[in-house]
Amino acid sequence: MGVDAARKEPIPAPVVDEPHGAKQETAVFAGGCFWGVQTTFEHMKGVVDATAGYSGGSAETATYGQVSSETTGHAESVKVVFDPAKISYGTMLRVFFSVVHDPTQLNRQGPDVGTSYRSVIFYTSPEQEKIAKAYIAQLDAAKVFPRPIVTEVVPLKAFYDAEEYHQDYAEKNPENPYIQICDVPKVKALKEQFPELFKDYTGRK
Structure with a gap:
């Protein structure tokens, strides 16, 4: 996503959400290049771990080179392990819809074009499916965005970790022009719009 990555104000909170739980949950999101998605979630309190990877295709085609061909069915995705006692799925x-990406862009995010950059919520439970679909309907009904949301809501069949050099790429390469233009604004917007959620993060130990 480009310089207009983040909205100036957060979107409304979801009406339908989950109660606080005691066990860790896993959520998988796709919203453009996984570098920015990963680093944004890693800066959120309640997130235990975030891993860049691929979802939507087969294990045999889950490599960066193959996914980049736009023929494998994969989307660049991020698996987020979170503590529902500290942060809800809703x-x-x-945050995903407010600062991580633009959910009205079909098969692209800013300068990145192709189905591997599409917007997808891969749900891991019936509850996640219900919350995600209800939230999209809520936002569309309120006309929060100038165009309809095109985010897919589909069950997670598999998640394949991306190559190690993609993990924490934004933290490892802070001066990279792409990171500066596309991803730093997302983390900045998270800190400004959701200060109660923000935490410092410097990379995996």
């Missing part, structure tokens, strides 16, 4: 969706 709150994560709110």
